[in-house]
Amino acid sequence: MSTYASPGAGPAVHDPMTLPADDNVNKYTFCVELKGGQWFLQKGKMIAYYGTIEFNGIGHGRLDRLVRTSFHSPLHASDWVVAGGSGKMLLADRAFDVNSYDLDDGNLTIRAGNLLAFQPSLALKQSIVPGFLTLIGTGKFVAASNGPVVFMEPPIRVDPQALVGWADCPSPCHHYDHGYMTGVLGGLRAMTGLGGVSGEEHQFEFVGAGTVLLQSTETLMAEGATGVVPPEPGVPGGGGTGPGGHGPQSSGTPRLPGQLGDLQRRFGL
Amino acid sequence: MTFREINSKMVEATVAPGQRLFSQRGAMLAYKGDVSFTPNVQGGQGGLMSMIGRRVAGEATPLMTVEGSGTVFFGHGGHHVHVITLAGDTLYVEADRLLAFEGTLRQGTMFMGSQGGVMGMVRGQVTGQGLFTTTLQGQGSVAVMAHGGVFEIPVTPQRPVHVDPQAYVAHHGDVRNKLSTALGWRDMVGRGSGEAFQLELSGNGTVYVQASEEKL
Numbered sequence: 001m002s003t004y005a006s007p008g009a010g011p012a013v014h015d016p017m018t019l020p021a022d023d024n025v026n027k028y029t030f031c032v033e034l035k036g037g038q039w040f041l042q043k044g045k046m047i048a049y050y051g052t053i054e055f056n057g058i059g060h061g062r063l064d065r066l067v068r069t070s071f072h073s074p075l076h077a078s079d080w081v082v083a084g085g086s087g088k089m090l091l092a093d094r095a096f097d098v099n100s101y102d103l104d105d106g107n108l109t110i111r112a113g114n115l116l117a118f119q120p121s122l123a124l125k126q127s128i129v130p131g132f133l134t135l136i137g138t139g140k141f142v143a144a145s146n147g148p149v150v151f152m153e154p155p156i157r158v159d160p161q162a163l164v165g166w167a168d169c170p171s172p173c174h175h176y177d178h179g180y181m182t183g184v185l186g187g188l189r190a191m192t193g194l195g196g197v198s199g200e201e202h203q204f205e206f207v208g209a210g211t212v213l214l215q216s217t218e219t220l221m222a223e224g225a226t227g228v229v230p231p232e233p234g235v236p237g238g239g240g241t242g243p244g245g246h247g248p249q250s251s252g253t254p255r256l257p258g259q260l261g262d263l264q265r266r267f268g269l
Numbered sequence: 270m271t272f273r274e275i276n277s278k279m280v281e282a283t284v285a286p287g288q289r290l291f292s293q294r295g296a297m298l299a300y301k302g303d304v305s306f307t308p309n310v311q312g313g314q315g316g317l318m319s320m321i322g323r324r325v326a327g328e329a330t331p332l333m334t335v336e337g338s339g340t341v342f343f344g345h346g347g348h349h350v351h352v353i354t355l356a357g358d359t360l361y362v363e364a365d366r367l368l369a370f371e372g373t374l375r376q377g378t379m380f381m382g383s384q385g386g387v388m389g390m391v392r393g394q395v396t397g398q399g400l401f402t403t404t405l406q407g408q409g410s411v412a413v414m415a416h417g418g419v420f421e422i423p424v425t426p427q428r429p430v431h432v433d434p435q436a437y438v439a440h441h442g443d444v445r446n447k448l449s450t451a452l453g454w455r456d457m458v459g460r461g462s463g464e465a466f467q468l469e470l471s472g473n474g475t476v477y478v479q480a481s482e483e484k485l
Contacts, residue, residue, distance in 0.1 A: 004388060021412075077338075085343075144349050147276070147277075147278040147279065147344065147347055148276040148277070148278065150275055150276065150279060150342070152299060152301075154297055155301065156300070156301050157299060157300050157301075158298070158299040159297055162298040162299060162344070177305065177306065201306075203299075203300075214298060214299055214342070214343045216275075216276055216278035216279040216298070216347075217278055217279075217298070217344045217345060217346060217347040217348075218295065218296070218298055218344065218345065218346075218348050219347050237410075261292050
């Protein structure tokens with residue numbers, strides 16, 4: 001049985017010369033060309049490389065300057081490494097579709113688990129929306145998605161699981177559809193639970209000028225637990241909402257004396 | 270055409286007032302405009318009897334009604350989506366493969382035994398379709414899900430088509446299907462080719478096959 005779609009055509013064989021520079025090799029693999037420069041990449045997303053490339057965890061002394069200028073998410077620091085050197089590096093993530101995006105003095109917010117790599121000319125910051133990261137500046141970044149990414153113009157309402165990210169949109173907010181719970185039939189449904197829900201009562205709504213990125217399925221990419229926002233009042237998802245939003249916040253585990261505290265996580269210890 | 274394929278895994282549907290769509294629950298990815306999604310108690314069209322019929326037949330997938338005016342984007346589970354346009358004929362498809370279909374189509378349930386008697390029932394069991402399958406009839410289009418890409422194979426009276434039961438997605442037209450077995454002594458001793466059962470489709474129409482042997 002032939003494993004290839006077109007008979008006679010075997011798989012394309014690449015060498016360091018024929019590999020594309022900063023472009024997709026196929027739908028699932030992206031090739032980064034390093035010429036003495038550096039790239040940030042999420043741990044474990046590098047599948048192969050040519051040349052001499054060094055991978056250093058964030059927190060490595062020499063990278064201090066770089067991290068200070070373009071990595072502003074200490075809570076994700078343990079999940080990221082810096083690749084430096086010269087050569088070609090292949091990135092992939094569990095056979096999900098991989099794409100690169102160019103930002104030109106712009107901003108883009110993306111689901112934390114979807115971002116694979118970015119150029120240090122971009123600044124990575126944690127979004128106010130929990131679980132999302134914002135990239136600001138000029139440069140290229142690589143992101144994965146479950147199925148091809150589709151770009152949409154607002155106003156649009158999006159299934160929460162299908163959302164990959166958004167650029168320039170000022171208003172990511174929740175939208176609840178209460179129509180199904182009103183009326184005689186709706187009341188009956190609410191009381192008895194019969195008939196169930198359509199599964200589409202809750203969406204994310206975007207209005208204003210910008211672009212919304214959507215993946216082609218509502219199945220999320222399974223992601224590892226990445227950074228947690230600090231439990232402070234007024235921080236969405238921080239967990240800490242005391243009465244009136246004030247007062248001391250207790251994080252999950254009490255801090256023991258002698259512990260480095262948040263610094264530990266910052267340096268991936 | 271109501272459905273437009275955006276990429277291999279996503280379709281765009283236009284909804285206009287007075288025009289309904291049915292879709293699998295939770296398959297909406299995004300929408301623009303004023304569109305409402307109502308869970309469908311009956312799991313499809315028809316009266317109470319057809320609802321009971323579907324329940325009995327195990328062809329009652331959770332559906333929702335999509336109404337209003339705007340554009341809706343559908344996709345589900347990372348499966349490939351294929352749009353089939355019907356012009357008055359009947360599409361035979363498994364209920365859980367239905368992503369979305371137009372309200373103009375008449376939905377029904379068919380007993381596999383009615384096509385081929387006892388052998389039809391055996392075929393239903395082997396293909397994993399169960400004893401019943403869903404039919405859609407009329408003018409309109411259907412978005413069908415499949416694991417891997419979908420391709421169409423025309424069925425002509427001269428050339429019957431043999432399909433792996435697991436790779437079969439749907440068929441329409443005047444097509445008779447029967448299960449052909451190639452069981453030999455090798456299968457009995459566990460040395461079979463793994464292709465002992467095939468679906469033989471003959472007549473005049475089209476069969477849709479997915480590029481994978483994985484069921485949804």
